[in-house]
Amino acid sequence: MRILGIDPGLRVTGFGVIDKEGAVLRYVASGCIRANAKARLPERIRTLFVGVGEVMARYAPDEAVAEKVFVNVNPHSTLLLGQARGAVIAALVAGNLPVAEYTALQIKQAVVGQGKAAKRQVEHMVMRLLNLSGAPQADASDALSAAICHAHAGLGGMAKRIEALKTS
Amino acid sequence: MRILGIDPGLRVTGFGVIDKEGAVLRYVASGCIRANAKARLPERIRTLFVGVGEVMARYAPDEAVAEKVFVNVNPHSTLLLGQARGAVIAALVAGNLPVAEYTALQIKQAVVGQGKAAKRQVEHMVMRLLNLSGAPQADASDALSAAICHAHAGLGGMAKRIEALKTS
Numbered sequence: 001m002r003i004l005g006i007d008p009g010l011r012v013t014g015f016g017v018i019d020k021e022g023a024v025l026r027y028v029a030s031g032c033i034r035a036n037a038k039a040r041l042p043e044r045i046r047t048l049f050v051g052v053g054e055v056m057a058r059y060a061p062d063e064a065v066a067e068k069v070f071v072n073v074n075p076h077s078t079l080l081l082g083q084a085r086g087a088v089i090a091a092l093v094a095g096n097l098p099v100a101e102y103t104a105l106q107i108k109q110a111v112v113g114q115g116k117a118a119k120r121q122v123e124h125m126v127m128r129l130l131n132l133s134g135a136p137q138a139d140a141s142d143a144l145s146a147a148i149c150h151a152h153a154g155l156g157g158m159a160k161r162i163e164a165l166k167t168s
Numbered sequence: 169m170r171i172l173g174i175d176p177g178l179r180v181t182g183f184g185v186i187d188k189e190g191a192v193l194r195y196v197a198s199g200c201i202r203a204n205a206k207a208r209l210p211e212r213i214r215t216l217f218v219g220v221g222e223v224m225a226r227y228a229p230d231e232a233v234a235e236k237v238f239v240n241v242n243p244h245s246t247l248l249l250g251q252a253r254g255a256v257i258a259a260l261v262a263g264n265l266p267v268a269e270y271t272a273l274q275i276k277q278a279v280v281g282q283g284k285a286a287k288r289q290v291e292h293m294v295m296r297l298l299n300l301s302g303a304p305q306a307d308a309s310d311a312l313s314a315a316i317c318h319a320h321a322g323l324g325g326m327a328k329r330i331e332a333l334k335t336s
Contacts, residue, residue, distance in 0.1 A: 042257050042267035049258045066210075071247055075239035082250020083257070089210050090217045090258035099210035114316075 002028065004061035004097070006052070007139050007145030010044055011037050013051065014139025017059045018130065020151040027130040029059060030140035045087045052091035064097040065150040067104060067142065070098035102149050107142075110149035129165065172195065172229035172265070173315030174220070175307050178212055178252035179205050182217065182228065185227045186298065188319040195298040197227060199310035204323025211253045220259035232265040233318040235272060235310065270317050274312075278317035 007014035015060045016030040033051035035044040069085055072078040092099045103118040125131070129148055136144060142165050175182035181203075182323045185196040201219035203212040237253055240246040262265045273283040279293050294300070297316055302311060 041269065042261055045254060046259045046261040049262060063228065069247065071243035073245060075246055078243055079239055079250040080245050082247040083244075083254035085260040086213060086251035086254025088254075089213045089251070090255040092263075093210055093214040094217060094258075094262065101209065 001063065001151075002059065002061045003147040003150050004055065004059065004064045004092075004130070004149065005143040006064065006066045007091070007142035007144070007146065008048075008066060008085040008088040008090055009139065010048070010080045011035060011138050013048055013084065013088060014137065014141070014143040015052070016136070016140055016144030016147050017055075017061060017076060017149045018144065018151065025129055025148060025151055027144075030136045030144055032137055034137050041083065041126065045083065047063045048084060048087045049091045051094065052088055054111075056091070056097065063100065064092045064152065065100045065102065065146045066092070067107060068101050070104070074164045100153070101149050102146060102153075105148050107145050107149040110152040111145045169319075170227065170229045171315040171318050172223065172227065172232045173313070173318065174232065174234045174256055174260070175309040175310035175314065176216075176234060176249070176253040176256040177307065178207070178216070180247045181216055181221050181252065181256060182262065182305065182309070182311035183220070184308055184312030185223075185229060185288060186306070186312065186315045186319065193297055193316060193319055195300060195312070198304045198312055199223075200305055200307050209251065211336050213251065216252060216255045217259045220256055224259070224263045224265065226233065229265060229319075230294070231268065231318065232260045233270065233314045235275060236269050237269045238329045268318050268321070270314060270321075275317040278320040279313045280309050290318050 001020045003018050004089040005016045013033040017028040019028055036045040066089055069081050108117045108122055109115045112121050122145055122152055123135050126141050126144050169188045171186050173184045179295045181201040184198040187194040187196055203215040237249050257267055276290055277283045280289050290313055291303050294309050294312050
């Protein structure tokens with residue numbers, strides 16, 4: 001099963017694609033979709049919608065995961081983030097992908113084993129779980145974490161495997 | 169020119185279609201897209217995206233208008249509204265429609281002649297400007313107001329015509 005993880009944002013949207021073969025996870029691709037911060041909102045949404053569509057066309061994922069976003073201290077930012085997330089999910093459902101949602105807490109729990117893990121810990125575990133030689137971009141790493149979390153949701157032995165990796 | 173106005177919401181999204189022939193505005197259609205409030209968010213976004221697509225396919229508008237939304241006192245509602253608006257705009261740009269945006273203030277100004285008009289005043293003017301015998305649903309009326317505002321943006325004589333109607 002191929003999973004597309006998305007970390008939505010109106011300036012930068014990260015994506016990460018992994019394959020789940022039994023209990024093994026394999027890195028396929030990751031990257032960022034960048035919208036012109038000076039463009040009008042409909043234009044930025046178009047960039048996001050088309051960009052997610054291109055990622056789906058290129059990697060043909062079976063399922064998608066979008067991190068649940070939280071209200072920001074700045075209500076204006078919350079509104080912008082909401083619009084980005086709405087456009088991303090619209091692109092995913094327009095491509096007939098089932099879309100799962102997890103909170104940041106659930107994702108950290110799945111990747112690091114505890115919900116209050118620091119960002120660098122999460123990045124480190126993403127690299128180890130996917131056998132990456134270098135760290136992906138921050139937004140792409142978050143998207144890969146979400147994909148790993150979704151893979152984990154269907155993998156009973158995943159938690160143990162993570163434990164084994166952490167203590168190895 | 170045919171204009172599609174949209175009043176986005178995650179539970180109810182209003183739409184209104186008008187034709188602008190010179191200085192004359194003609195009502196074409198209006199209605200609401202309703203999403204199941206108990207469904208998961210991706211499912212609600214799918215309903216919205218598909219619904220806006222169907223309206224576009226049916227009425228073939230040349231341009232679209234979406235009201236600019238405001239931050240709510242409840243940040244959670246702001247986030248939901250943002251996601252609905254993002255999905256609606258994604259549907260419009262996916263259909264290659266140019267999307268204009270106006271604030272509620274600009275829309276009231278264009279329809280009633282003053283930005284602090286009461287909702288009922290706006291509904292009343294929508295009925296008069298479009299020669300409607302009955303009041304459209306509230307969300308559809310807001311969508312028609314947005315469409316009228318956009319038509320007005322390209323109509324120099326509109327403000328005067330509204331003045332004439334108001335004093336008639």
